[in-house]
Amino acid sequence: MEPDISVKQLSKQYGDGFQALKDINLEIYRGEIFALLGPNGAGKTTLISIICGIVNLSDGEVKAAGFDIKKQYRQARQAIGLVPQELNTDSFETVWNAVSFSRGLFGKAPNPDHIEKVLKDLSLWDKRNNRIMSLSGGMKRRVMIAKALSHEPQILFLDEPTAGVDVELRRDMWEMVRQLRENGVTIILTTHYIEEAEEMADRIGVIRQGEIMLVEDKHQLMSKLGKKELRLQLQNKLDQLPGELTLEPIELSEDGYELIYTFDSQQEQAGVARLLRTLGDLGIEYRDIQTRESSLEDIFVGLVHE
Numbered sequence: 021m022e023p024d025i026s027v028k029q030l031s032k033q034y035g036d037g038f039q040a041l042k043d044i045n046l047e048i049y050r051g052e053i054f055a056l057l058g059p060n061g062a063g064k065t066t067l068i069s070i071i072c073g074i075v076n077l078s079d080g081e082v083k084a085a086g087f088d089i090k091k092q093y094r095q096a097r098q099a100i101g102l103v104p105q106e107l108n109t110d111s112f113e114t115v116w117n118a119v120s121f122s123r124g125l126f127g128k129a130p131n132p133d134h135i136e137k138v139l140k141d142l143s144l145w146d147k148r149n150n151r152i153m154s155l156s157g158g159m160k161r162r163v164m165i166a167k168a169l170s171h172e173p174q175i176l177f178l179d180e181p182t183a184g185v186d187v188e189l190r191r192d193m194w195e196m197v198r199q200l201r202e203n204g205v206t207i208i209l210t211t212h213y214i215e216e217a218e219e220m221a222d223r224i225g226v227i228r229q230g231e232i233m234l235v236e237d238k239h240q241l242m243s244k245l246g247k248k249e250l251r252l253q254l255q256n257k258l259d260q261l262p263g264e265l266t267l268e269p270i271e272l273s274e275d276g277y278e279l280i281y282t283f284d285s286q287q288e289q290a291g292v293a294r295l296l297r298t299l300g301d302l303g304i305e306y307r308d309i310q311t312r313e314s315s316l317e318d319i320f321v322g323l324v325h326e
């Protein structure tokens with residue numbers, strides 16, 4: 021299957037000589053939700069802007085929906101909807117007019133049925149005759165998405181879709197994005213909220229200092245790099261870790277009342293059984309056990325600070 025987006029050996033050097041992207045290779049497939057994670061300044065917006073034809077690439081080849089973004093700019097751009105980070109808030113237009121006008125910008129014939137569907141899908145139908153400036157921040161964001169979908173793109177970019185949005189609206193947005201995917205739209209989102217990638221993405225790409233560090237199926241990433249932690253609350257204080265335990269990846273808390281054992285999620289649990297047996301042999305009693313699995317956030321922080 022040909023990917024919806026194909027990026028080969030892409031580099032970007034800005035006019036001031038700054039190398040924002042280095043040899044990026046990436047393929048994104050039809051109907052997936054791909055999250056691009058990276059710290060500030062990693063190059064996420066630069067990458068998106070190049071694919072959308074807003075920023076020129078320095079080297080490499082990029083295709084969207086099978087079209088070369090340089091040689092077949094119009095066709096490539098038509099296949100893409102972009103929801104930028106910034107909200108345009110000062111529109112005197114009505115929702116209906118703004119979204120219909122956006123479609124026209126892509127040279128597409130009017131299609132009121134499609135606009136109606138987009139507005140209904142985004143719960144904007146009741147607001148169609150309202151001026152955009154009169155809407156709440158959340159509704160304005162929906163209008164931005166509706167504009168991006170007005171020309172029926174098969175690829176949708178969401179650059180920080182929920183930055184500064186409250187938790188409830190964020191959940192609404194997630195639901196909306198899932199529905200879009202069900203309608204066959206390929207979705208690429210950048211986010212600072214790792215929870216967002218954890219919740220939504222099928223695959224995750226991590227970018228740092230202009231380089232892709234990894235691209236992985238979310239579940240595989242979490243099981244491959246995730247750690248589990250077992251915490252044992254001790255009945256009696258320990259002054260130091262007994263010699264029998266010093267070879268294990270185990271720590272004693274500062275107050276001496278807790279043992280913390282860390283192990284790979286993928287490993288079978290033999291280590292835990294061994295630990296509990298050793299504690300029994302040593303006569304160390306515990307009153308509670310808790311386990312915790314590392315979140316994508318732990319993994320991400322580990323990766324970008326390596």
Ligand SMILES: Nc1ncnc2c1ncn2[C@@H]1O[C@H](COP(=O)(O)OP(=O)(O)OP(=O)(O)O)[C@@H](O)[C@H]1O
Nearest residue numbers: 034036038040058059060061062063064065066067
């Ligand atoms: N026009 C430009 N000229 C020179 N350098 C630029 C230009 N635009 C961006 N940069 C630099 O390129 C790097 C990547 O920026 P980019 O906006 O792509 O990062 P980002 O990952 O999207 O960050 P953020 O999450 O903060 O939006 C940054 O160091 C930025 O300062």
